[in-house]
Amino acid sequence: MVKVKLFGVARLKTGVSEFEADIDTMDELKNSVPGMTKREVKDLVILVNGKSVGRWYKFKDGDEIVMLSPAGGG
Amino acid sequence: MATQYGGYMGKVLKIDLTTKEVSEYPFSDRERELFIGGKTMAAKILGDHLKGTEEAFSMENLLVITTGPLTGTGAPSASRFNISTLSPQTGYITSSNCGGHFGYYLKKAGLDALVLTGQCEEKTWIEIQNDNVIFHNADDLWGMKTTRTQEALDDKLRMKNGRVRKNGKICIGPAGENLVLYSSIVSNDRVFGRGGTGAVMGWMRLKAVCVSGTKEIPIYDKEKMVAHTKKWFKYLRKHPLTGDQLPRLGTAGLVSSMQMKGMLSTKNYSSGQYEDFEKVSGELLAEKYNIVNKGCLTCPIRCARTVEVAGKPVKGPELETLVLLGGGILNNDLEAVLKWNYELDELGMDTISAANTISYAMEANEKGLWNNGLKFSEIEGISQIFEDIAYRRGIGDELAEGSKRLSEKYGGKEFAIHAKGMELAAYEPRKATGLGLGYAVSNRGGCHLNGGYLVILEGLGLSINQTTYHGKADLTMMFQDLMEMISASGQCLFTSYAFFPAPLLKHPNSWYVKLVNMALPYCGAAVRLMNKYPEMLKLHLPVFHHTKGFEYATGMKMTFGHYMRCGERGYNLEREVNRRFGVNANKDALPSRLVKTLQDPKDPKSKVPLEKLKKVYYHARGWDSNGLPTEKLLKKLEII
Numbered sequence: 001m002v003k004v005k006l007f008g009v010a011r012l013k014t015g016v017s018e019f020e021a022d023i024d025t026m027d028e029l030k031n032s033v034p035g036m037t038k039r040e041v042k043d044l045v046i047l048v049n050g051k052s053v054g055r056w057y058k059f060k061d062g063d064e065i066v067m068l069s070p071a072g073g074g
Numbered sequence: 075m076a077t078q079y080g081g082y083m084g085k086v087l088k089i090d091l092t093t094k095e096v097s098e099y100p101f102s103d104r105e106r107e108l109f110i111g112g113k114t115m116a117a118k119i120l121g122d123h124l125k126g127t128e129e130a131f132s133m134e135n136l137l138v139i140t141t142g143p144l145t146g147t148g149a150p151s152a153s154r155f156n157i158s159t160l161s162p163q164t165g166y167i168t169s170s171n172c173g174g175h176f177g178y179y180l181k182k183a184g185l186d187a188l189v190l191t192g193q194c195e196e197k198t199w200i201e202i203q204n205d206n207v208i209f210h211n212a213d214d215l216w217g218m219k220t221t222r223t224q225e226a227l228d229d230k231l232r233m234k235n236g237r238v239r240k241n242g243k244i245c246i247g248p249a250g251e252n253l254v255l256y257s258s259i260v261s262n263d264r265v266f267g268r269g270g271t272g273a274v275m276g277w278m279r280l281k282a283v284c285v286s287g288t289k290e291i292p293i294y295d296k297e298k299m300v301a302h303t304k305k306w307f308k309y310l311r312k313h314p315l316t317g318d319q320l321p322r323l324g325t326a327g328l329v330s331s332m333q334m335k336g337m338l339s340t341k342n343y344s345s346g347q348y349e350d351f352e353k354v355s356g357e358l359l360a361e362k363y364n365i366v367n368k369g370c371l372t373c374p375i376r377c378a379r380t381v382e383v384a385g386k387p388v389k390g391p392e393l394e395t396l397v398l399l400g401g402g403i404l405n406n407d408l409e410a411v412l413k414w415n416y417e418l419d420e421l422g423m424d425t426i427s428a429a430n431t432i433s434y435a436m437e438a439n440e441k442g443l444w445n446n447g448l449k450f451s452e453i454e455g456i457s458q459i460f461e462d463i464a465y466r467r468g469i470g471d472e473l474a475e476g477s478k479r480l481s482e483k484y485g486g487k488e489f490a491i492h493a494k495g496m497e498l499a500a501y502e503p504r505k506a507t508g509l510g511l512g513y514a515v516s517n518r519g520g521c522h523l524n525g526g527y528l529v530i531l532e533g534l535g536l537s538i539n540q541t542t543y544h545g546k547a548d549l550t551m552m553f554q555d556l557m558e559m560i561s562a563s564g565q566c567l568f569t570s571y572a573f574f575p576a577p578l579l580k581h582p583n584s585w586y587v588k589l590v591n592m593a594l595p596y597c598g599a600a601v602r603l604m605n606k607y608p609e610m611l612k613l614h615l616p617v618f619h620h621t622k623g624f625e626y627a628t629g630m631k632m633t634f635g636h637y638m639r640c641g642e643r644g645y646n647l648e649r650e651v652n653r654r655f656g657v658n659a660n661k662d663a664l665p666s667r668l669v670k671t672l673q674d675p676k677d678p679k680s681k682v683p684l685e686k687l688k689k690v691y692y693h694a695r696g697w698d699s700n701g702l703p704t705e706k707l708l709k710k711l712e713i714i
Contacts, residue, residue: 007357008327008356009318012323042581044582045537046583068330070319070536070579071323071331073393074325074392
């Protein structure tokens with residue numbers, strides 16, 4: 001079981017701030033975000049335990065996944 | 075002095091507050107071609123007067139209020155206007171910029187700029203209506219907070235039919251009246267926050283300026299401008315930053331990204347991450363507190379938040395305020411930040427410097443250097459402290475001097491987080507070393523925007539290596555010059571995001587974005603070539619609508635290369651004026667916490683390699699080893 005947290009535009013679009021999921025692969029993650037298509041999830045920055053990981057990363061129990069979109073401001 | 079160019083009204087007015095003499099300030103078309111408008115035009119005017127011996131609070135200082143040629147032309151986000159002066163905080167020239175109505179109405183009154191000098195004999199507010207300048211006694215306004223002041227001014231401008239004459243206003247609050255070094259100038263609910271311009275206005279005994287007029291702002295090629303503007307608006311509305319993220323979340327939307335990248339200034343910049351960041355985040359602000367988005371005139375971005383404080387809708391906090399009054403002082407009460415943001419605007423005080431001064435004081439207290447009663451995470455009484463600063467009561471009188479001067483008195487220079495005397499913005503630079511360089515070399519002191527805002531590449535928009543020194547100096551120069559010119563034109567810097575093609579931001583996991591992230595720091599030589607010979611770029615970039623917009627509005631020839639050269643000229647001009655006041659490589663400094671102490675003890679690169687970066691930067695700029703523009707460069711740029 002992993003914990004997924006959404007920030008930025010993704011969070012406002014879906015209305016979901018966090019959820020738990022029983023997933024092993026990135027592909028499964030991309031299909032598991034409520035209110036977002038796989039294509040939309042693909043365009044989010046994904047960090048696992050605070051770090052970028054490759055697309056072949058296998059999730060472990062207790063991983064914390066953060067998803068957010070690129071941002072700019074002043 | 076009329077002008078052949080569109081976008082300009084062709085007149086700069088000088089007002090001597092001591093003698094009440096009003097005269098036209100000569101500014102030729104050649105000077106318009108070279109110094110454009112906004113902060114660059116102001117730097118030219120200041121540079122023509124200041125010799126390097128003057129002080130901020132003196133008869134010789136000037137307060138220069140400028141518009142840009144695009145201000146009020148209908149171009150997107152082009153309501154900006156600028157105030158420059160000799161800063162009481164830094165002792166160098168400062169420029170501060172905001173949106174709102176004043177710039178538009180200044181042009182409607184037939185003016186491109188106002189040059190104020192001297193000191194009023196009595197407390198004064200000035201009314202400018204077309205060509206008339208009227209001095210009014212301001213005894214009844216003195217002491218009023220900024221909203222009340224502006225309401226009272228509207229009452230004074232009420233016409234016989236009961237309506238208020240359409241006008242633009244700037245005013246100071248109690249902080250400016252009492253010469254708090256980081257006082258702001260307020261215009262409606264927009265603020266000239268940085269550099270202490272409000273204190274200079276307070277010293278001049280000038281409470282407010284109201285402008286109105288009926289003149290038409292000329293456009294060189296109206297038909298083309300209208301068609302181009304339409305496309306420009308469309309582009310900005312479709313762009314992921316200006317059309318989606320900023321409207322939805324405002325600038326506060328960056329909190330989460332900064333946290334993830336270790337750039338979120340926490341506990342007086344002792345860390346780049348705040349465990350309670352979600353409680354003071356842009357998402358929470360948007361979901362729970364934002365009533366409606368607001369925008370400046372002709373702005374499609376509409377990044378401003380509206381929140382409720384004490385039962386009335388007021389402007390919400392920007393990113394800087396949220397971070398520095400949130401994690402900066404270990405506060406996790408967002409409602410408190412909303413209230414303080416409102417109070418600081420009402421008192422007329424820069425939220426960034428106020429917050430950083432408080433966090434310096436908290437750390438000085440914690441370390442036993444100064445027993446002032448302020449403690450991290452204890453937020454009760456902060457409102458009272460802000461009032462005390464504005465009215466210079468008790469320890470407020472000391473806090474009104476800012477963190478630099480306090481650290482000179484009480485010690486703790488290593489954690490007084492300022493550059494050249496002005497407190498840093500909310501980005502912790504040890505995980506964004508390009509911005510660290512920018513903070514240090516910025517002409518107005520610790521500013522992220524004048525510093526080149528490289529964080530947009532260092533993890534927020536793109537994700538280049540955050541701590542490498544490769545390429546950072548050249549990229550910093552490029553973005554400084556770009557933003558210098560956007561600002562001089564009278565536009566909001568957020569329009570500069572258009573410089574990044576949308577796919578780069580929409581598809582961060584694509585192979586081409588990964589390639590850009592990896593390669594960009596190593597493209598320093600190519601960037602330097604472009605910085606050095608911008609005239610090679612005799613073209614309009616398809617993603618960058620500014621150059622064509624500029625041409626259609628003014629009739630001046632403007633390619634991307636020329637645009638960059640104008641920005642470079644502006645940046646060097648400010649540096650040259652600051653040279654007279656003693657700026658040099660030694661003054662381009664950061665507190666030792668940021669350059670000597672690792673943010674992450676396990677990461678030997680998590681500090682700003684400032685000296686190394688400065689060396690490359692000076693070389694890229696064509697400055698000497700002491701960080702000063704050479705005579706050859708100044709001549710090439712037609713500054714001398």
